[in-house]
Amino acid sequence: MEGNAARLACVFMAMNALSVDVPAPVPWDAALITVYQDRYRDLVRLAYLLTGQAAVAEEIVQDAFLASHRTVDRLRDPYAYVRTAVVNRCYSWGRRLKLERERRPAPADPAELVADEMWDALATLSERQRTAIVLRFYEDLPDQRIAEIIGCRPATVRTAIHRGLRELRKVIDR
């Protein structure tokens, strides 16, 4: 994997050296490729839990890696950075979808239909609640870290999780 990264790095640097269209040397760090190859699936799964759509999740993760690639030489913790980028993109995607479709979910793919009331209930939560709950109960992140990722105060995270769990119970108890 490391050799592959180095090879790709050489190719990319060579491209940069030859190309007149690239305005500046593109930063490069094999660590990001390592994260890409090792954690891609994990991030897609996280994005899937946040969006509920596997195809969208993959697109979002790829987009996040592309964006991270441009800042790769500044990444102290590439995985944390990309994960934040993924969460933020899922967050934005959910908000946009919500506004555009106005709570009218697209028909589910029959292949993905699984009787899972808690999963369905999760989809009814607000973006903030869903994101906070997934990061807390899937990623096992502390409130402070969740707050940093979604960009709010830890108190807001606690509120979102508390209310999200309450909503989940309500839906399931119906």
Added chain:
Amino acid sequence: MKGLDHHYSDTDDDFEDRLRAMLRRRAADVHAEPPDWQDLLDRSNAVVVSLETRRPLDGPFRARRRRWTWLRPALAAAACLSLVMAAGIAIGRSTDQPGSGGSADQPSGPASDGEQTLAAAGSASFRPATAAPLYPEGTDAQFQAEVDDALATAEGAEQAAGTLGLEALADPEAVAKDYLASVGIEDGSPYTLFVDTPVDADRLDDIGAGTGRLVATTTVWWSLREDDGTSDPPMMSMGYVHLRDLISPAEVAAPEVDGIGREAWVVVGAATRGLDLADVRREGDQVHFAVTTYQGHEPDYDTTNLPVQVEVNDQVISDRSLEPNEPQEFTASVPTDEAATIRLQQMGGEQPLSVAETKFLPASDSTDGGSSTDPVPPAAPPTPEEGVGQAVLGDGCAPDLSLMLTLDLPSGFDTTAFPGDGQGAETSGIPCLSYFADPSDPARTIVVGWGEPGFPVYELRGPTCFPWGETDEGALVAVRSAPFPIYLFATGVSHDDFQQAISSSVLSGSEDWTADEGC
């Protein structure tokens, strides 16, 4: 598996375990393999372009610009609104006397030196951070004082959650919905109400003007749609509600109650597409204001022919249709020592379809800067001052390109204050900096950019916070606009140095900035 010990459920830990198990089970169902890395790079911008777009810029920098697809039409309408406002000012005051007459419905006289100019929700000068609370009733200064007192102790905090009803105010979207319901805009046949908090909501702490106090604000967007059973129901109306958190982040350290975060959101203003409240002035016991109806971009129906109910302090002073795009002036009598609450609503029969509302405190009570636009006092930087600066650009536009700010920062950067994991940012008043890059050597140039082509920057609904990581040397800056002034934050640089850098480079070095109020 149970990673952390903190439980949010009141009684049923098993519920959390079931939730964990479900999430892991669903995640395990996803089987994704990464495409070849080089293939991914080659595809580059072909992915999820609807979420974000990138635009290569001349020179060595490549700035990212956020494209908020759903927000863009809103911005377009806002720009349109500002043009309508400008047109109204240019046309001059209408001599038409609308409404049902009475002492509260007289044409206003010319402005005098003693008048107080006020900013209504929806105008660029409106400051949610200091505006007077509208809803719930009673969330005034006295309520604020009770909250402050209550939060001083754990016992008081319990009382605050119960007696003061803080829990009911913890969710800005819920508070916004309650407010809309209180003015007759709610779910129910034939319309359905949708609400949504915009991107970057409530991470966007504003700075209380002149008080040095951090105040969280947010904006909840709403739309009222016809329930026609389709996937894209026609939109009757669309607007937004400004909210402010009564509880300062400085109080976050106070004890919590039952896992509920310390938030108490109150509505401080409402605006709506197609219905503009502007040119508000207070002169003695007279309150003057102008109302304009126009056809917004997004709503699928033209509502300009609907009657507009104009209320001042719950007294209806007009209830008739207004000539579209023509500012209509109103005047109401309000005792000088009383607040004036102006509410506009377009009515579809008995059904209110929109609301624009702002409360204006009497001049003697506007100690917090309130709604005055004359002028907006500069905001005090939060403490600690290190790493915080502000730039006041004034009104203007960045046509056709992102606003670009170039800061030539002095040497001496380090990330001591906020190490790489962002610890410390929360209490610094820089809530959106979640990632900090390694420090690098001396002076660097930081490029900050954002914007949408053709939109006046001040129409970016603020405050808005942009974590920024793409710089030439790796420093990170976040931008907040409120909408003005613009706040810039950088790690490790002293306030004075940063302020100087901003003053010397931002104000003079904004390549695409047009300092033209009417542009």
